[in-house]
Amino acid sequence: xxRADIPVCADIGDNAFHDDGMxxxxxxRYQTFPHELRQKxxxxxxxxxxxxxxxxxxxxxxxxxxxxxxxxxxGVWQRNGDDPGAQERLSKDSLNxxx
Numbered sequence: 001x002x003r004a005d006i007p008v009c010a011d012i013g014d015n016a017f018h019d020d021g022m023x024x025x026x027x028x029r030y031q032t033f034p035h036e037l038r039q040k041x042x043x044x045x046x047x048x049x050x051x052x053x054x055x056x057x058x059x060x061x062x063x064x065x066x067x068x069x070x071x072x073x074x075g076v077w078q079r080n081g082d083d084p085g086a087q088e089r090l091s092k093d094s095l096n097x098x099x
Contacts, residue, residue, distance in 0.1 A: 001056035001074060006049060009058065009074040010041040045076070053079045053086070 001009070014037050017023045024030060027037050048054045059073035079086050 014038040
């Protein structure tokens with residue numbers, strides 16, 4: 001994931017969960033203020049993107065014969081623990097490893 005992918009990922013998250021029952025309970029004003037959920041996705045993704053323990057990845061799709069790709073999905077997870085693998089992850093800056 002790159003910084004440029006974050007707004008697209010916020011759109012994907014918003015579209016994927018806007019009809020989800022759990023999200024309707026968490027954001028009961030969604031019908032009145034539909035932009036709020038996307039804004040929350042945007043803020044959360046920006047926060048997670050810069051955390052060293054967090055890994056952010058996107059899935060891209062290209063039409064056959066085209067070199068242009070578009071983001072069609074994303075995943076975000078966090079590496080916890082104090083074991084050597086976690087320490088190695090902490091020593092890397094996620095901004096420098098986001099190609």
